[in-house]
Amino acid sequence: MTAMVAERSAERTRETPAPAASTRRRRRFRPAVWLLSALALVLAVAWAFPVYWMVNSSMLSSVTLEAATPTFFPVGGSLKNFERVLTPSFFTALGVSVAVTLLSVAVCLVFAFLASIAISRFRFRGRVSFIVTILLIQMLPAEGLFIAQYKMMSALGLLSNVVGLSILYVAAVVPFTIWMLRGFVVGVPAELEEAAMLDGLSRTQAFLRITLPLLAPGLVASGVFAFLQCWNEFTVALVIMENNRTLPLWLRGFVQQSATQAIDWGQVMAASAIVAIPVIVFFVIVQGRMTSGLVSGAVKG
Amino acid sequence: MTTTVASRPVSPPAGRTPQPRRRNWAPYLLILGAAVVLLLGMGYPVVWQIVTSFQKYGALQQLGGKAPDFVWFDNYIAIVHNGTFWAVTVRSVVFCVVTAAITVVVGVLMALLMTKVPAVVRFVLQIALLLAWAMPVIAAMTVWIWLFDRRRGVVNYLLNLIPGVDVGQFNWIGTTPELFFTVAGIIIVWMSVPFVAFSAYAGLTQVSGEVLEASQLDGAGAWQRFRYVMFPVLKPVIAIVLLLNLIWDLRVFAQITLLQDAGPKSTDYDLLGTYIYKTGVAGFDYGAGAAMSIFVLAITIALSWFYVRSLIKEETS
Numbered sequence: 001m002t003a004m005v006a007e008r009s010a011e012r013t014r015e016t017p018a019p020a021a022s023t024r025r026r027r028r029f030r031p032a033v034w035l036l037s038a039l040a041l042v043l044a045v046a047w048a049f050p051v052y053w054m055v056n057s058s059m060l061s062s063v064t065l066e067a068a069t070p071t072f073f074p075v076g077g078s079l080k081n082f083e084r085v086l087t088p089s090f091f092t093a094l095g096v097s098v099a100v101t102l103l104s105v106a107v108c109l110v111f112a113f114l115a116s117i118a119i120s121r122f123r124f125r126g127r128v129s130f131i132v133t134i135l136l137i138q139m140l141p142a143e144g145l146f147i148a149q150y151k152m153m154s155a156l157g158l159l160s161n162v163v164g165l166s167i168l169y170v171a172a173v174v175p176f177t178i179w180m181l182r183g184f185v186v187g188v189p190a191e192l193e194e195a196a197m198l199d200g201l202s203r204t205q206a207f208l209r210i211t212l213p214l215l216a217p218g219l220v221a222s223g224v225f226a227f228l229q230c231w232n233e234f235t236v237a238l239v240i241m242e243n244n245r246t247l248p249l250w251l252r253g254f255v256q257q258s259a260t261q262a263i264d265w266g267q268v269m270a271a272s273a274i275v276a277i278p279v280i281v282f283f284v285i286v287q288g289r290m291t292s293g294l295v296s297g298a299v300k301g
Numbered sequence: 302m303t304t305t306v307a308s309r310p311v312s313p314p315a316g317r318t319p320q321p322r323r324r325n326w327a328p329y330l331l332i333l334g335a336a337v338v339l340l341l342g343m344g345y346p347v348v349w350q351i352v353t354s355f356q357k358y359g360a361l362q363q364l365g366g367k368a369p370d371f372v373w374f375d376n377y378i379a380i381v382h383n384g385t386f387w388a389v390t391v392r393s394v395v396f397c398v399v400t401a402a403i404t405v406v407v408g409v410l411m412a413l414l415m416t417k418v419p420a421v422v423r424f425v426l427q428i429a430l431l432l433a434w435a436m437p438v439i440a441a442m443t444v445w446i447w448l449f450d451r452r453r454g455v456v457n458y459l460l461n462l463i464p465g466v467d468v469g470q471f472n473w474i475g476t477t478p479e480l481f482f483t484v485a486g487i488i489i490v491w492m493s494v495p496f497v498a499f500s501a502y503a504g505l506t507q508v509s510g511e512v513l514e515a516s517q518l519d520g521a522g523a524w525q526r527f528r529y530v531m532f533p534v535l536k537p538v539i540a541i542v543l544l545l546n547l548i549w550d551l552r553v554f555a556q557i558t559l560l561q562d563a564g565p566k567s568t569d570y571d572l573l574g575t576y577i578y579k580t581g582v583a584g585f586d587y588g589a590g591a592a593m594s595i596f597v598l599a600i601t602i603a604l605s606w607f608y609v610r611s612l613i614k615e616e617t618s
Contacts, residue, residue, distance in 0.1 A: 032417075033417070033418065033419070036414060036417045036418050037418045037419060037422045039414065040414050040415070040418045040422050040423070040425075040426045041422060041425065041426070043411065043414075043426060043429070044425050044426040044428075044429035044430075045429070047426075047429040047430055047432070047433045047491065047494070047495070048428075048429035048432050048433065050433070050436070050441065050444045050445060050448060050491070051432045051433065051436060051444070053444060053447070053448060053455065054440065054443075054444045057447065065453060066453060069458070070453070070455050070458055107338070110334065111334035111335040111338060112335060114331040114332070114333075114334060114335070115331060115332045115334070115335040115336075117331055118327075118328040118329075118331035118332045119328075119332070122325065122327065122328035122331075124325065124328040124329065127328070128613070130332060130336075131613065132609060132613060133339075134335075134339070135605075135608075135609040135612055135613070136602060136605055136606075136609055137339060137343050139548055139601055139602070139604075139605035139608070139609075140343060140347070140598060140601060140602075141548075141551070141552035141554075141574070141597065141598075141601055142552070142554070143552045143554045143573065143574035143577060143578075143594075143597060144350075144552075144577075144594040144595075144597040144598040144601065145343070145346045145347065145350065145594065145598075146578070146581075146582065147350065147353075147577070147581040147582060147587055147590045147591055147594060148345070148346030148347070148349040148350045148353070148591070148594075149342075149346050150582060151349065151353075151587065152345060152346060152349065167338065167341060167342050168342045170338050170342065171338050171339050171341065171342020171343045172342065172343075174335050174338060174339065175339070178335060179612075231437070232437040232438060232439070234438060234439055234554075234555040234558075235554050235555055235574075238558070239578075239582060248437070248438075248439040251439050251440065251443060252439060252559065252562065254443065255442070255443055255446060255559055255562045255563050256562045256563075258446065258450075258562075258563050259562060259563050259564065265447050265450070265453070268443060268447065269443070269444065269447065271443075272439075272440040272443045272444060273440075275437055275439065275440050276435075276436055276437055276440035276441075279435060279436075279437050279440075280432065280435040280436065283431075283434070283435035284431055284435060287431060287434070287435075287499075
């Protein structure tokens with residue numbers, strides 16, 4: 001989304017120079033533009049190729065994939081690999097992933113929403129320290145904490161448990177969600193609420209009827225982010241969920257086999273595609289916010 | 302999506318309801334949920350990690366029920382004298398700096414390229430980058446391992462097509478650590494470039510066309526226009542994406558673990574994350590693992606501080 005807006009303004013800035021100058025320039029730089037376009041297309045192919053290759057291989061049989069010459073287009077391909085991959089172990093992992101993700105996203109949205117109201121609508125002692133803390137916590141790597149998290153979950157009896165993993169996911173995702181929602185809450189002027197209160201609504205009513213509906217898009221966007229982070233998470237799940245695998249751990253099982261035995265790459269790619277495609281769809285929807293959330297301040301300044 | 306929000310007149314922060322009269326408990330109640338879950342999921346582990354890094358907490362204490370003894374700085378002294386740990390640390394830092402630098406340079410160059418090509422080409426490139434960015438790490442790693450597969454991988458096939466090149470069935474990830482980390486670097490650059498390119502492109506659109514035109518009329522060459530007109534605008538964006546990439550590339554646990562799954566597993570192929578995992582979780586030495594984790598946390602917090610400060614600047618101004 002940001003990219004689209006940005007594109008429009010780029011268009012504008014480039015079209016500002018006087019027409020005479022721009023045509024002259026365009027004629028002179030024609031070969032350069034062609035060369036650069038060719039380079040851009042080559043780069044586009046390089047970046048899209050692995051994603052394409054995943055989809056392509058997922059539709060080819062093991063016999064085709066074993067041939068000395070790779071098959072670059074899935075002509076005569078089938079969805080058999082997908083059928084073979086949808087085993088009970090997949091559905092178990094899917095169930096775990098769905099449960100963890102839904103629980104984490106729901107709890108995270110509620111907590112983050114309340115906290116974002118607090119830091120953007122109230123001035124209170126400790127507000128800035130709270131903001132600094134959440135921003136710093138957001139950067140803490142799971143790689144530096146997993147021993148402690150493992151020990152804590154084993155003491156609580158929550159190893160390989162959906163609730164245990166969800167607690168850690170909420171803690172990991174809530175900081176960024178607060179930060180992102182804060183941007184939306186600041187965007188809704190407090191005057192709107194005050195006006196409604198002058199018209200006789202209570203503070204709570206004004207909030208529920210005026211502010212909340214305006215924040216709905218922000219909640220959806222932040223929710224999708226939280227979803228993506230929990231759905232893709234690998235490190236914490238690896239440490240905590242020994243006997244109750246999530247989808248990324250299930251997918252890892254195929255990679256581990258590839259080291260020791262000849263495996264059917266078509267099936268592995270089908271498995272990857274099943275994990276990746278829903279994520280790609282969601283991601284494309286909310287991508288603009290990701291960039292602006294992480295570098296907000298820098299771009300504006 | 303946000304047009305409704307954005308199109309409304311946005312009030313300055315001064316428009317917030319003032320609550321000066323009495324101590325108001327509402328904000329504290331509002332942050333309670335987030336604070337509790339952060340204390341439980343992050344705060345407690347950090348404290349436990351610090352305490353444990355001062356204890357002897359090995360297999361005997363974990364399995365034999367022996368209470369861990371305080372040994373103060375013994376764990377830290379032990380890791381300082383641990384040659385493998387230093388080798389892994391140096392490797393991690395070099396890997397992180399090189400990968401982050403390449404990512405930022407490639408990303409910024411791609412953003413510049415986007416401003417030079419027709420809209421259709423730019424759109425195609427942006428879609429391709431978006432696809433790569435959206436790939437879950439685990440799925441991306443699986444595909445790349447397949448691409449680098451020694452027998453039927455496309456990489457070997459394409460290299461063999463080049464006249465005069467014959468790599469046969471070369472094993473890219475299992476031959477030497479240098480090649481292993483080159484492959485890991487290529488994959489991580491591929492994953493990280495889209496974010497940098499989109500951020501830098503958003504920054505470049507803020508560069509005024511008039512100023513560029515004027516500088517060109519005044520005889521500034523392409524490099525001078527970049528250095529004196531575009532770069533000052535891009536600088537804050539580059540600083541932040543470089544910082545984020547440094548922090549992210551220090552924690553490439555998932556990528557390295559998965560590459561090791563498909564190839565060699567010795568400590569020569571470890572970075573900090575996987576080495577801590579092997580020492581602490583798989584090797585049953587919580588004390589040493591915790592001390593190393595504190596080391597990683599300290600580096601991360603030192604790096605993050607600059608990032609957080611730049612975000613806070615906006616908040617308090």
